[in-house]
Amino acid sequence: MNIKPFLLATFLTFSGISLAQNKEVLFTVDGKPYYTDEFIRVYNKNLDLVKDESQKDLNNYLDLFISYKLKVNKAQKLALDKESKYINELKSYRTQLSKDYLTDTEVTEQLVQEAYNRMLKEIKASHILFLVDENASPKDTLKAYQKAISTRERILKGEDFGKLAQELSEDPSAKDNKGDLGYFSVFRMVYPFESGAYNTKKGEVSKPVRSRFGYHIIKVDDIRENRGEVTVAHIMVTKSEADAKNKEALEKINTIYQKLQQGEKFEELVMQFSEDKTSAEKGGKLARFSSGQLNSVAFENAAFGIKNAGEYTQPVETEFGYHIIKLIEKHPVKTYEQLKTDLENRIKRDERSKRISDSFNHKLESKYKPVVDEKLLKKALDLITEDYYKDDFKLPENTTAFNKPIYTIQSKVYTGVDFLNYIQTQQYRVNKIEPLERLKQTIVENFKTSNINEYHDGNLENEFAEFRYIMEEYKEGLLLFDLMEKEIWQRAHTDTVGLEAFYQKNKNNYKWNERLSAVVASSVNREYVEKTKKYFEKNKSIEYIKKQLNKNAVVNIMMDEGLFEQNSNGLPKEYKLAKGVSEIYKQGDYYYVILGKEITPSTVKTLDEAKGRVISDYQQYLEETWIDELKKEFSYQVDNNVFDKVKNQLQK
Numbered sequence: 001m002n003i004k005p006f007l008l009a010t011f012l013t014f015s016g017i018s019l020a021q022n023k024e025v026l027f028t029v030d031g032k033p034y035y036t037d038e039f040i041r042v043y044n045k046n047l048d049l050v051k052d053e054s055q056k057d058l059n060n061y062l063d064l065f066i067s068y069k070l071k072v073n074k075a076q077k078l079a080l081d082k083e084s085k086y087i088n089e090l091k092s093y094r095t096q097l098s099k100d101y102l103t104d105t106e107v108t109e110q111l112v113q114e115a116y117n118r119m120l121k122e123i124k125a126s127h128i129l130f131l132v133d134e135n136a137s138p139k140d141t142l143k144a145y146q147k148a149i150s151t152r153e154r155i156l157k158g159e160d161f162g163k164l165a166q167e168l169s170e171d172p173s174a175k176d177n178k179g180d181l182g183y184f185s186v187f188r189m190v191y192p193f194e195s196g197a198y199n200t201k202k203g204e205v206s207k208p209v210r211s212r213f214g215y216h217i218i219k220v221d222d223i224r225e226n227r228g229e230v231t232v233a234h235i236m237v238t239k240s241e242a243d244a245k246n247k248e249a250l251e252k253i254n255t256i257y258q259k260l261q262q263g264e265k266f267e268e269l270v271m272q273f274s275e276d277k278t279s280a281e282k283g284g285k286l287a288r289f290s291s292g293q294l295n296s297v298a299f300e301n302a303a304f305g306i307k308n309a310g311e312y313t314q315p316v317e318t319e320f321g322y323h324i325i326k327l328i329e330k331h332p333v334k335t336y337e338q339l340k341t342d343l344e345n346r347i348k349r350d351e352r353s354k355r356i357s358d359s360f361n362h363k364l365e366s367k368y369k370p371v372v373d374e375k376l377l378k379k380a381l382d383l384i385t386e387d388y389y390k391d392d393f394k395l396p397e398n399t400t401a402f403n404k405p406i407y408t409i410q411s412k413v414y415t416g417v418d419f420l421n422y423i424q425t426q427q428y429r430v431n432k433i434e435p436l437e438r439l440k441q442t443i444v445e446n447f448k449t450s451n452i453n454e455y456h457d458g459n460l461e462n463e464f465a466e467f468r469y470i471m472e473e474y475k476e477g478l479l480l481f482d483l484m485e486k487e488i489w490q491r492a493h494t495d496t497v498g499l500e501a502f503y504q505k506n507k508n509n510y511k512w513n514e515r516l517s518a519v520v521a522s523s524v525n526r527e528y529v530e531k532t533k534k535y536f537e538k539n540k541s542i543e544y545i546k547k548q549l550n551k552n553a554v555v556n557i558m559m560d561e562g563l564f565e566q567n568s569n570g571l572p573k574e575y576k577l578a579k580g581v582s583e584i585y586k587q588g589d590y591y592y593v594i595l596g597k598e599i600t601p602s603t604v605k606t607l608d609e610a611k612g613r614v615i616s617d618y619q620q621y622l623e624e625t626w627i628d629e630l631k632k633e634f635s636y637q638v639d640n641n642v643f644d645k646v647k648n649q650l651q652k
Contacts, residue, residue: 233284
């Protein structure tokens with residue numbers, strides 16, 4: 001178990017920060033005020049979590065709360081919050097916590113739901129592609145678009161889609177497949193194409209759809225329920241190019257199939273005959289797949305057509321050879337809740353993530369209303385020439401004219417010089433988009449986006465109360481963990497002199513109860529326990545009894561010898577410590593008989609025997625005395641009149 005998160009959770013039970021508008025000073029520590037609203041919030045938050053009823057008493061809880069704040073002050077006094085380890089861990093935690101505040105969760109949820117809804121269907125589609133680069137000029141873009149429009153009109157007038165794909169499509173594969181893409185589901189195509197396909201009805205042809213490759217005309221040939229995924233194994237015999245009819249390969253696969261029907265094992269036939277050497281070593285097993293993932297529709301259809309695990313197909317012919325396919329497992333589409341996290345992660349890596357960032361940035365602009373000096377911006381952009389493509393942009397020798405605000409977010413000001421420095425650094429980082437005007441536009445958008453996101457991130461504590469509360473709690477909890485480790489836990493383990501002194505002073509608290517030196521015999525079979533009882537009564541040794549009753553590597557009787565306290569786990573509950581041979585007891589599925597030898601009176605445990613408990617008690621002792629020291633080290637004062645008001649409020 002990792003103790004740190006557990007203890008941090010414990011510390012956070014006594015941590016918090018202000019909620020209410022009307023607040024009064026409840027107490028001070030060295031003049032630093034702590035307010036009623038924080039105390040009320042923390043008390044209410046943790047009321048149901050506190051198991052110790054005494055801690056629900058407001059007077060006791062206030063004492064605990066003051067002790068907590070004294071520890072925080074001590075940690076700050078020791079500058080533990082200035083240590084790099086603390087700073088880095090806090091920064092890492094903040095980065096994780098801030099993720100949900102730095103994205104458009106509403107749009108993300110919409111995209112996740114959309115992706116799941118699409119996942120439930122598989123689309124069979126064909127397309128005709130007219131290539132045009134993302135950064136193409138408006139003239140070239142319009143030319144490709146017009147080609148797509150005119151081709152769609154020809155299709156709508158009755159011309160054959162497949163023939164036009166062979167003739168006009170700039171997707172090289174269309175010459176052979178007539179634009180047929182087979183079946184696919186969500187995330188298999190670029191997002192704009194996927195949307196175009198899913199938004200087109202069966203049998204219809206889409207309007208031109210723009211992707212990063214160009215313009216597509218999409219014809220939806222079929223829509224079916226998603227078949228999920230399957231795991232299969234196969235035996236494969238490849239076709240022979242020399243034999244046009246593949247008689248030998250066909251004869252071989254039919255012979256293998258006959259041997260299967262005669263009862264021979266699939267895996268053994270795989271090892272002997274399969275010509276797919278990669279899968280043969282794994283019993284013919286292939287990685288699980290869904291529709292459209294393999295290069296053979298025939299193989300996929302045959303695999304998905306098997307009903308029950310363990311069943312196999314008749315020989316199936318594909319473009320690669322002949323196969324006998326055995327179903328190992330079917331994997332239906334999971335529920336939305338099961339897939340939600342995975343879909344979110346895939347969307348973050350997918351082209352559709354741009355919709356999330358664009359929406360989020362638009363909301364930030366609406367919220368903060370940044371101010372841009374358009375004249376100064378144009379003046380800076382005019383300095384970007386074709387030399388930028390050669391990484392040869394240089395700042396002007398005199399930047400005085402740019403030393404004024406160019407982009408302002410609330411109270412945060414970015415000067416023209418800041419923008420020029422950004423332009424200079426970006427020439428080594430950004431893709432060199434063409435034409436030049438679009439490159440300039442991209443630089444400006446990236447500058448704005450970067451800065452408004454940075455401002456929003458840095459302002460989370462001011463804008464979101466819950467974020468501020470959690471961060472404050474974690475800061476204090478982390479500080480207390482480091483402080484307790486330094487002041488209490490390490491000392492309890494390393495201060496051997498102090499531990500020994502504490503043990504000597506309190507050793508009567510660490511005693512063995514009365515114990516019995518005994519042999520406990522047990523078995524699920526009463527007969528063997530009865531035999532053991534007779535052997536005990538005849539004073540036979542443990543070795544003798546085991547030899548007589550445990551034969552042929554079968555353990556019929558178990559023997560456990562040692563010192564046992566009353567109610568030890570190894571003893572039946574009804575048994576009372578006593579010398580001699582006991583009666584037979586039954587507990588659960590087991591029968592017991594005990595040979596009691598000597599009773600040892602209650603004795604004090606040695607430090608080694610009680611060490612775990614002594615260390616725990618010593619830690620508690622150190623903390624209690626340490627808190628008394630803190631109360632002397634720091635001056636604190638409670639306003640009892642204010643506390644009376646708090647009590648009246650909470651006890652209503």
